[in-house]
Amino acid sequence: MWGAECVGLVVALALALLTVWHLDATDRSWMLYYDGDSVLPALVRGSILSGQQQDWALSAVLFIPEMGLYLVLAALGLGVKGTFALNAVVNLLLFYGALRLLSGVVQRERLRAHRVAGALVAFGAMTGFALLESSSGYNDFQLASLLATTTYYSMTVLASVATTALTVRLLKSQGLSRWRWLELVLVGVTAVSSLTNPLFLAWEVLPLGVVLALIAWKRVIGWRRFAFAAALLALGSGLGLLARIPFGSIILRDGPSYVNPGMASVAAIFYPHMLAERASTIEGAVSLTAVIALILISVIVFRGSLATRDAGTAVVSGLAWLAPLAVMGGMIILGQFWVRYLQPMYFAPVCTLVLAPKLFARAPAIFRRLPRKAVTGIFAGLVVACLAASAAATGALTRSAAVVDLDVRCVDAWVSSSHEIGAGRFWAIRAPKAFLAEPSQLVQVDSQFGKYAWLTDRTDYSGAKVSFVVTDSEPTPLVLPPIANTAPSSTIHCGRYTITDFGSPILTIGPASPDPVP
Numbered sequence: 001m002w003g004a005e006c007v008g009l010v011v012a013l014a015l016a017l018l019t020v021w022h023l024d025a026t027d028r029s030w031m032l033y034y035d036g037d038s039v040l041p042a043l044v045r046g047s048i049l050s051g052q053q054q055d056w057a058l059s060a061v062l063f064i065p066e067m068g069l070y071l072v073l074a075a076l077g078l079g080v081k082g083t084f085a086l087n088a089v090v091n092l093l094l095f096y097g098a099l100r101l102l103s104g105v106v107q108r109e110r111l112r113a114h115r116v117a118g119a120l121v122a123f124g125a126m127t128g129f130a131l132l133e134s135s136s137g138y139n140d141f142q143l144a145s146l147l148a149t150t151t152y153y154s155m156t157v158l159a160s161v162a163t164t165a166l167t168v169r170l171l172k173s174q175g176l177s178r179w180r181w182l183e184l185v186l187v188g189v190t191a192v193s194s195l196t197n198p199l200f201l202a203w204e205v206l207p208l209g210v211v212l213a214l215i216a217w218k219r220v221i222g223w224r225r226f227a228f229a230a231a232l233l234a235l236g237s238g239l240g241l242l243a244r245i246p247f248g249s250i251i252l253r254d255g256p257s258y259v260n261p262g263m264a265s266v267a268a269i270f271y272p273h274m275l276a277e278r279a280s281t282i283e284g285a286v287s288l289t290a291v292i293a294l295i296l297i298s299v300i301v302f303r304g305s306l307a308t309r310d311a312g313t314a315v316v317s318g319l320a321w322l323a324p325l326a327v328m329g330g331m332i333i334l335g336q337f338w339v340r341y342l343q344p345m346y347f348a349p350v351c352t353l354v355l356a357p358k359l360f361a362r363a364p365a366i367f368r369r370l371p372r373k374a375v376t377g378i379f380a381g382l383v384v385a386c387l388a389a390s391a392a393a394t395g396a397l398t399r400s401a402a403v404v405d406l407d408v409r410c411v412d413a414w415v416s417s418s419h420e421i422g423a424g425r426f427w428a429i430r431a432p433k434a435f436l437a438e439p440s441q442l443v444q445v446d447s448q449f450g451k452y453a454w455l456t457d458r459t460d461y462s463g464a465k466v467s468f469v470v471t472d473s474e475p476t477p478l479v480l481p482p483i484a485n486t487a488p489s490s491t492i493h494c495g496r497y498t499i500t501d502f503g504s505p506i507l508t509i510g511p512a513s514p515d516p517v518p
Contacts, residue, residue: 008116014386016092017393019127024400026134033084036427037151039434041070042080046439047457057453060254064196065155082401088148096123098161103354105169106312114357122353132283141278143346159193160204168312187236194240203344207326211318218306263335294349295321323348407495408432424470450510465505471498
């Protein structure tokens with residue numbers, strides 16, 4: 001009975017490890033280990049361990065589940081880089097778990113092996129997309145691999161898939177239940193997800209509500225059942241948004257501040273340009289072609305499910321084509337230029353693949369003609385191959401985790417030995433700060449050398465002056481206080497970083513700019 005589940009888990013583990021191994025071996029590794037946003041959990045943990053007062057300035061996203069997962073994994077003592085690598089593998093396995101839940105509810109009438117196969121097909125597609133991504137860029141259409149990072153909304157992706165599964169299960173239940181576990185879990189997942197990341201409303205709640213209304217209009221489900229499901233989603237979303245109120249002091253930017261409709265015309269040009277740039281490479285062209293194919297297939301499946309009145313299939317396939325269109329249109333209307341907000345373009349169409357055994361019902365007949373021993377041998381060979389691949393990937397990741405970027409190590413060694421406090425801009429100091437034993441030794445400043453309290457502990461600014469500056473290759477010059485023009489200094493080169501040391505704390509950090517956040 002559980003043999004299929006074990007095989008599925010082994011295959012998923014192998015795919016997860018191979019995916020993280022690929023990311024680790026390419027320029028994409030910067031996103032996993034050193035990116036300015038990705039290192040936030042390590043900064044929080046370092047600040048806590050160093051005994052700092054906790055006074056964080058965050059974006060609209062609170063990263064509550066992501067932070068909790070990282071802190072639990074960090075307790076294993078694998079180091080900062082090792083914990084990030086393990087976190088990536090766990091994120092991918094959790095995504096497989098969400099797909100397995102979805103596959104189970106939309107194919108409840110089918111064999112367990114079929115449900116596992118559906119989840120594996122979808123998970124294989126997502127990891128396949130990630131294997132086609134290798135750049136260090138954080139604002140391009142390499143979206144599948146963001147699932148492996150700690151702060152690019154991995155938990156919101158998981159919550160979206162889980163919410164779809166719970167809603168389908170609710171629609172398939174007999175009658176309207178009286179607040180059993182299913183309703184409570186759906187409200188809870190929606191509330192926590194809305195609390196930690198309001199993007200969840202745009203990625204899942206609103207598109208799901210539209211799909212439910214559409215299939216109710218087509219009489220696939222009754223309007224009463226639609227109203228009940230919509231009420232649960234609205235209740236969870238409302239509770240989550242209300243729960244954000246106590247966090248107001250640490251949310252530096254929220255809601256309306258992200259709306260810039262005056263830039264909609266520019267955004268309408270920006271996204272096609274980014275898509276064309278992604279399609280200019282072989283890997284990008286394959287990736288985008290596959291995504292578009294999945295969206296088109298989802299439209300066909302959706303139309304077929306309306307004809308057969310299959311509510312579960314209609315919800316999954318409907319979201320697969322509606323969510324990508326909705327988020328793309330929404331980001332253009334809002335005048336936003338962050339491609340990472342468009343992740344439903346990948347994970348929503350991939351969810352349609354959990355229906356693969358159901359859509360290709362005749363395929364298992366091939367295996368029924370094979371002798372039982374042959375089938376057993378095939379699965380045994382698959383498990384052995386996956387275990388071998390997992391062992392190889394684990395060994396490679398373990399070796400990699402022990403080697404921190406040389407430039408980051410150089411900066412940290414000098415800063416630690418100086419016992420002084422220095423400053424630098426966001427992208428220049430985030431990676432060295434994350435790996436420092438005392439992260440408060442590096443303070444974020446803006447281009448005018450003012451406070452830049454963005455995804456950082458504001459306790460860092462308790463000291464008014466610093467003695468050195470860390471810069472990187474960012475083209476915009478860092479304007480230092482006038483005293484820096486005449487004070488003696490020495491220069492230390494650490495690869496991509498340059499440390500300018502003034503010997504004593506003479507550089508005063510100015511006030512924050514009126515609108516310091518990007």
